[in-house]
Amino acid sequence: MVWVGIVGCGGIGRVHAKSLKGLSNVNLCAFADIQKERAEEYSKEYTGGEAGVYGSLEEMLEYGDLDAIHICTPHSCHVDLAVAGLKKGISVFMEKPPAITREQFCLLSEAEKESKGRLGICFQNRYNETSKEVGRILREGILGKVKGGRAFVTWNRGETYYTESGWRGSLNTEGGGVLINQSVHTLDLLLYWLGKPMKTEATISNHHLKNVVEVEDTVEAYMEFTEGEDPVRATFYATTAFGYDAPILIELVCEKGVVRLEGGSVWYRTWEEEEPIYFQEAKGLAPGKEYWGRGHEACIKDFYHCIETGEAYGNDLPSVENTFNTVMDIYESARNKER
Structure with missing residues (x-):
């Protein structure tokens, strides 16, 4: 125990x-x-x-x-x-x-x-059923090597979300806005499948809560993962200035086709196939909000399983270092206005 x-x-x-x-x-x-x-x-x-x-x-x-x-x-x-x-x-x-x-x-x-x-x-979205399904498709080589990706997080956070918390909205206590807080899980999944960026270029903005918070409500980033004439590259966009908390979207283009994760569903198709193949996650009772993903329970359960057995835990600190460094790179690129 x-x-x-x-x-x-x-x-x-x-x-x-x-x-x-x-x-x-x-x-x-x-x-x-x-x-x-x-x-x-x-x-x-x-x-x-x-x-x-x-x-x-x-x-x-x-x-x-x-x-x-x-x-x-x-x-x-x-x-x-x-x-x-x-x-x-x-x-x-x-x-x-x-x-x-x-x-x-x-x-x-x-x-x-x-x-x-x-x-x-707690990068719990790695444990979502949809994330596991995308991982299976990539692991089995159904679509070949990943050639690039895009990800979107369009949520809503109003003034009271920040002013009533006592800490959100301040660079000293939150460390940033939509990137490090709301959309970091989506960026983590994108990098989980694409790897470590060699080049990062980004912008951050505060559009709808000026004079209310110090942090960004919108981030846009471009990343390259390989060199050459046709590099593996990705685009990332996140905002908390949208009208509601829409399901996240991640799409990966591969050698043989494309796979898309959107909310609780995944579909993929090869370039030769007209009709996509769909996967829908089960409607369970695990805690968490649907647009977050409901991976907390599985993520925490696995942590204690690894403590009990001595096995390596998949969400240890080295496993999230790439995501953390990329967050820092995006902020530095945006603030210094350089790649």
């Missing part, structure tokens, strides 16, 4: 709590939040009031006997809290992003190397 605590009892913490409650090898036994009453509410809701309640991670680590913690706090706190847990030798499962600066990422990497605890990053 793995004894687990959650740090940060806000919206995303509920998704983690619901996922953990469904695991037979996990005892969800502690909650911490700087607003202690929120931790008390979590304890009542998820453990009938039996779990320990704390006002900080330091207090939780001092008085709680834990094997693992989940970091579900504002972005700027992620690394400090994760490092504190890793230094205690306990395992850490972090919400995205793993860091908001390159320096933070290095600190996290060093802490992981020196700790006997395991570190997992």
Whole structure:
């Protein structure tokens, strides 16, 4: 049995709590939040009031006997809290992003190397049924090598989403806007299938919340993954200035055809076939919003399976380094106006 605590009892913490409650090898036994009453509410809701309640991670680590913690706090706190847990030798499962600066990422990497605890990053969309189906199509070579891709995230985030949070919309606490927060999962999938960009060129803008937030609401990026006359390349576009939270779209063009992931469905066809072949994900009860994807439960379950068996975890820190570095590259390209 793995004894687990959650740090940060806000919206995303509920998704983690619901996922953990469904695991037979996990005892969800502690909650911490700087607003202690929120931790008390979590304890009542998820453990009938039996779990320990704390006002900080330091207090939780001092008085709680834990094997693992989940970091579900504002972005700027992620690394400090994760490092504190890793230094205690306990395992850490972090919400995205793993860091908001390159320096933070290095600190996290060093802490992981020196700790006997395991570190997992919540890039849960890798576990979506649709993502697995695209992976199967590519792995089996049905469409040949990937030649390029495009991805779109068109969601809606209004003024109150930022002003009521106390931390969103600030570069110091959020680290950025639509790129590092809402659309990073989609970028992660695009890179998961295309690899490491050799060249990145991007722009960022704030169109609909000027004078309200410091961060971008729109990002556009162009990436090249190989050199030569016909490089493998991709385009990426994300905005929170759309009218509603539309399903994400990722399309990969390959040697023999094309595959598209859109929301809960996937279709592909070869250049010789007129009719595409469709895949529709099952309508399950896993926690999470449909336009996010519902991979949290599977992602978290796999983390604890790997802790139990000693197997390598697919969402460890090295596995997300390419995505993190590309996010930093996009921001630097946009701010410095250079490739």
